[in-house]
Amino acid sequence: MALVAENLEVIRKDKLILDGVSISVFPGEVTAVIGPNGAGKSTLLTAISGVEKNLTGLVTLDGVDIKKVSPVELARRRAVMAQENSIVFDFSVEEILLMGWIRDAFGRSPLAMEKIVQIANSCGITELLSRSFLTLSGGEKQRVQFCRALVQLWRPQEDKTSRYLLLDEPSASLDVSYELSLLKLMVETSRRDTGVLVILHDLNLASYFADSICLVNQGKIEAYGKPHEVMEPKLLTDVYRSPIRVERQNDRLYIYTY
Amino acid sequence: MTPRDTSHFSRSYRSLGFFLLTLLLMVVFGFALSKGAVPLSIIAIFDGSASSLETTVFNHLRAPRVVLSGIVGASLAVSGAVLQGLFRNPLADPGLIGVSGGAALGAVAMIVFGSSLALPETITPYSMPMAAILGAMVVTLFLYSFSAYYGQFSVVTVLLAGIAINALSTVGIGVFQYLSDDAQLRTLVFWMMGSFGRANWITVLPSAVVMLVGIVILILHSRQLDRLQLGEAEAFYLGVKVNRLKRVIILVSAVCVGAGVALSGIIGFVGLVVPHLVRLTLGVSHSILLFGSALVGASLMISADLVSRIAIIPAELPVGLVTSALGAPFFLWLIARARD
Numbered sequence: 149m150a151l152v153a154e155n156l157e158v159i160r161k162d163k164l165i166l167d168g169v170s171i172s173v174f175p176g177e178v179t180a181v182i183g184p185n186g187a188g189k190s191t192l193l194t195a196i197s198g199v200e201k202n203l204t205g206l207v208t209l210d211g212v213d214i215k216k217v218s219p220v221e222l223a224r225r226r227a228v229m230a231q232e233n234s235i236v237f238d239f240s241v242e243e244i245l246l247m248g249w250i251r252d253a254f255g256r257s258p259l260a261m262e263k264i265v266q267i268a269n270s271c272g273i274t275e276l277l278s279r280s281f282l283t284l285s286g287g288e289k290q291r292v293q294f295c296r297a298l299v300q301l302w303r304p305q306e307d308k309t310s311r312y313l314l315l316d317e318p319s320a321s322l323d324v325s326y327e328l329s330l331l332k333l334m335v336e337t338s339r340r341d342t343g344v345l346v347i348l349h350d351l352n353l354a355s356y357f358a359d360s361i362c363l364v365n366q367g368k369i370e371a372y373g374k375p376h377e378v379m380e381p382k383l384l385t386d387v388y389r390s391p392i393r394v395e396r397q398n399d400r401l402y403i404y405t406y
Numbered sequence: 407m408t409p410r411d412t413s414h415f416s417r418s419y420r421s422l423g424f425f426l427l428t429l430l431l432m433v434v435f436g437f438a439l440s441k442g443a444v445p446l447s448i449i450a451i452f453d454g455s456a457s458s459l460e461t462t463v464f465n466h467l468r469a470p471r472v473v474l475s476g477i478v479g480a481s482l483a484v485s486g487a488v489l490q491g492l493f494r495n496p497l498a499d500p501g502l503i504g505v506s507g508g509a510a511l512g513a514v515a516m517i518v519f520g521s522s523l524a525l526p527e528t529i530t531p532y533s534m535p536m537a538a539i540l541g542a543m544v545v546t547l548f549l550y551s552f553s554a555y556y557g558q559f560s561v562v563t564v565l566l567a568g569i570a571i572n573a574l575s576t577v578g579i580g581v582f583q584y585l586s587d588d589a590q591l592r593t594l595v596f597w598m599m600g601s602f603g604r605a606n607w608i609t610v611l612p613s614a615v616v617m618l619v620g621i622v623i624l625i626l627h628s629r630q631l632d633r634l635q636l637g638e639a640e641a642f643y644l645g646v647k648v649n650r651l652k653r654v655i656i657l658v659s660a661v662c663v664g665a666g667v668a669l670s671g672i673i674g675f676v677g678l679v680v681p682h683l684v685r686l687t688l689g690v691s692h693s694i695l696l697f698g699s700a701l702v703g704a705s706l707m708i709s710a711d712l713v714s715r716i717a718i719i720p721a722e723l724p725v726g727l728v729t730s731a732l733g734a735p736f737f738l739w740l741i742a743r744a745r746d
Contacts, residue, residue, distance in 0.1 A: 194639070197639075197643060198642075199639045199642050199643070218647075219642055219645045219646065219647050219648075220645040220647075221645075222645065223643060223644050223645030224645070226643075227643065228639075228640075228643040230637075230639065230640060230643075233636050233637055233640065234494070234637060235635055235636060236494045236495065236496060236635065237491075237494075237496070237635055237685065237690040238685070238690050239632075239635065239690055239691065240689075243632070243689075243690075243691050244636075247629075247632050247633050247636065247644060248644065250644055250645050253629075254629065254693075300643075300644065
């Protein structure tokens, strides 16, 4: 069981954005994607999500080609948090979260409201529920979108089917404390039969929270493996074109980018 | 749009709102049935004490007219709301963005060329609504692909493209006017003024059924329309069959607008004003918005038609004049508000 991408190639306007990328996301694990700006990280994420149309290669969800999975079934199994949303109308945060509740065809069931309040509470956004989404700060919006993805993947305890959570820089506008609690929540979620693929810029956080790391550069995978295998100073220095040092203390990696 | 705190929109507040709107519609409906060039007592009609003239006026003129105006109002308001949702643009109104113009062009083409098509007699009464629906559909489809390709649905792109389409339909209608003979020209001019005056049950019933079915279909897509507000990709992530949803919205809103235009000419601004009022007072979630827009649209259009009937008895104002007189200042106010 896994969300597997094999040999992905994406071409946009005659430019090769992804060039033969293969990656696997396993339930119970966090896979971090790192790499310089414009490396193709977000394209990799959208390609795996099933939304990208100009794609060669194969993406399978527990062995089934995702092109053959209906959008509804796909939505039950994987949630995506994109980098930004352009919402025009004045929805409340509660209404935004309710959009993530895909288990009932119509309206707000008592179960939906109960779970939304519960998940919002675990994300620490209870006090935002009745606010207008448009009045939130960038960081608050990001926490709401993360919460929406968790609402989408909610299922009863006894349901052990694998789920997948794809996150594109989920903590980009968060302060250090919110960033930490979001990433901890992400790891907790992964331990409940959920495979997480997360794009991160902070190399220290990536090596601390991820079970495996995929370093992408110019549409290709440069390195893919356990954090201590990927976080090689020479490799990172080459890829980022900036001096990077790595220290190891008590099995923890400390990466210095200055 | 200026964001605001929506916390006071509790469920009981919304229930009260819907109760009041339903009450309003019933009051307006009853009032419009009884007022006009011939004042009628509804009680007298139903207990049989009305004169035969009054009964005839009620059955053949007043009742179909009020019913038609209500349904066209609801249909235009709901179409406006779903087009705004589809384009993610609060200023999309079927009239402003050219959908009504496309419908009008289709209808006019049928008035002028319909006879030379030699259609079977059974479908002749429906040929003009069909042509109008086709015109509305072509415009919506074009606008959607154009603004998706060139402007990421920016407010300005959609409105400017709408101006261009409206200009083109005016050209087309002008050409057809030039090509038409005297009888056709008369039909055409009367039709274009926009009025519910020619309502009779034979034309009202089928169109009313079609528009009601359309409104119900659109309301059933409320949750998917909500999700579309997050963006097309996000809607797909949440399990929405985005292309299917877009096709349904374009097709059904075109049917609603086209059927309305075919029966009563171009009536502007209802699709803009009504959804805005509902969003401000009840909320933006589509299940609330569409249902509320149907109620308010019907009330507003019945009232506008009542004004057009009784303002200058025995003559009539075109109802499009009344709605535009209300709607155009409202539109200016919206623009001013968006600039704040």
